[in-house]
Amino acid sequence: MLYQAPRGTSDILPDEQVYWYYIKQQVADSCQRYGYQRIDTPLFEDSRLFSRSVGEETDIVDKEMYTFKDKGGNQLTLRPEGTASVCRAYVEHGMYNLPQPVKLYYLAPIFRYERPQAGRFRQHYQFGYEAFGDDDSSLDAEVIDMAWQFFRALGLNSLLLKLNSIGCKECRPNYLAVLRDYYTKHTGELCPDCKARLARNPLRLLDCKRPSCQQIARLAPKSVNYLCPQCEAHFSQLKKHLGRLGLPFTVDNYLVRGLDYYTRTVFEIQPEVEGGQSTLGGGGRYDSLIEELGGSPTPAIGFAAGIERIILNLKRQGVVIPPLPKPKVCMAHIGDIAAEEAIRLAATLRRAGISVVATSSGKSLKAQLRQANTLQVSYTIIIGKQEVEAGTVVLRDMATSEQQIVPVDQLLEQLS
RNA sequence: GUGAGUGUAGCCUAGUGGUUAAGGCGCCAGGUUGUGGCCCUGGAGAUCGAGGGUUCAAAUCCCUCCACUCACCCCA
Missing domain, CATH: 3.30.930.10 (Bira Bifunctional Protein; Domain 2)
Structure with a gap:
């Protein structure tokens, strides 16, 4: 790498x-x-x-x-x-x-x-x-x-x-003085880290995780009492x-x-x-x-x-997180004429505020639907030569697999 | 900065000296002429972390380095 x-x-x-x-x-x-x-x-x-x-x-x-x-x-x-x-x-x-x-x-x-x-x-x-x-x-x-x-x-x-x-x-200075006094009496029992802490930052002596040091900390003067x-x-x-x-x-x-x-x-x-x-x-x-x-x-x-x-x-803790919104529509197309129309149609839908993913060109319809499936879109629009000539699209509901033929000019209201 | 463990395709894992490194997930394609998920078939994808050494032969043994993981220190 x-x-x-x-x-x-x-x-x-x-x-x-x-x-x-x-x-x-x-x-x-x-x-x-x-x-x-x-x-x-x-x-x-x-x-x-x-x-x-x-x-x-x-x-x-x-x-x-x-x-x-x-x-x-x-x-x-x-x-x-x-x-x-x-x-x-x-x-x-x-x-x-x-x-x-x-x-x-x-x-x-x-x-x-x-x-x-x-x-x-x-x-x-x-x-x-x-x-x-x-x-x-x-x-x-x-x-x-x-x-x-x-x-x-x-x-x-x-x-x-x-x-x-x-x-x-x-x-705090009073407390630190008392704390230092206390720990100075126990210097011999402290871990090497705590010996350094005593000089640099005595407050931190209190949260050393070593059992031997915790025992000393247990009897140490407490800040709340000072x-x-x-x-x-x-x-x-x-x-x-x-x-x-x-x-x-x-x-x-x-x-x-x-x-x-x-x-x-x-x-x-x-x-x-x-x-x-x-x-x-x-x-x-x-x-x-x-x-x-x-x-x-x-x-x-x-x-x-x-x-x-x-x-x-x-x-x-296994907290369930709400999923991020998925794109609503996948734009599938068959043939050259439909590919051109697909670009136009996708742009129209996006300008109306609908999220559209376009499939990569040159793929079979099967591959395009597979892609739509992995993207978890709600609908796939399918157009081929027939649809372009008729001014319609095939609107497929991905959850139910139901398809209907929708005139292009009614597509927006169908989707919103 | 100190100590321990681990590095094999995008991810998870098998392989511990002997042909072209194996499987699963994922990806791509096919199984329909214009139709996804399940299933079946096929394919692509790995300088086995990097460099050096031992050996007829190294993913496998040794050394160095790098990275990751875990712990200490400290902190969120």
Whole structure:
């Protein structure tokens, strides 16, 4: 094979498109229902936008970015996540002047240089949404509700909603200090990865999957016990809101997220069955990010879900997807004169809004009908010399095999 | 970046040292003179992932590379 799609990328072939169409439809419906407006941002941005927002010490920035220099010498990066670009757009276009909260959503490809495996690719698609300018816990609840209802509408069941609060820039440093103290006492028992985490990103010590480390994590100080009064109130209100909405959340004290910008609320939605790359979507609050990117202080919260993982779960759960519409008519013809007429007739029908596939010329009628059959059209129009001379067509109903002779000028009304 | 497994037509699979690499699905054609699905018959389609080595002889054994899959890391 001379060329193949680059590692970790793939073609979305026609047979797969039914899933994409279905999900895009649900995305649009869901966003419409909750008042989110679409935004599309560039595929690449100034590299610093990502390193500053996502965090210099995160894996995404440290080793997963597709970064390149363009001919003008600008350091650019293919977007490794969605939120930073939307925040940049919010600041750049002065959206703080709009009535708040501003609610935006996107569906876009994401690029990360990683080793591919089940549910993980170098190019994948994320659907995400962000709400700016409101720090009330009721907005957190609404954002989480929207995520949950989105998956339900897709037909996915047996999902888990995990929730945690990791504090704000006031109270988190205290917590991190306590956490570091605790782990420093257990350094000897930690796995090599966790030793590195202790220095770089202590929050992530909490979700190490090794049993020995989980045992240490179980007794570790929990972020929810070190929240400042404001964060504490925000979190308890949020839990009340979610209860009222009937969302089956569980507080997971070990839930932390890989991006540095999160504050207070973090949440994740996962399938019940544990397995490799299982998280379907996640999000949280990022109340300091807009300010860090040069905007005026603006609280915000967002969520993102991976489309490929949604498809994986739709398949695993055997969710039935409504089929894409098939062409209505197949245009079959016999002989040279009829072939010319077929082109004209097909064009006429299409201009009237009817979908028509033409069969390839020079094939037997049998072959043309076989083609019509595989295309699953509703009708096949058959014309030969006789029909052209009489100004009629043979209209065959493919489901019943019934045929009738229809004058050309009555064909449109027969078909509509 | 680390570890393990796998690469045979578009897809799924048989073949583990010995003639022209086998079967199923799909595709194409024929079985009607102008009629699809089922059935029957035939056909096209494979430098056996790539390169090198061992051997009289390699899809089969060895090495290197590449890709895919799975797991770790991390994340959607």
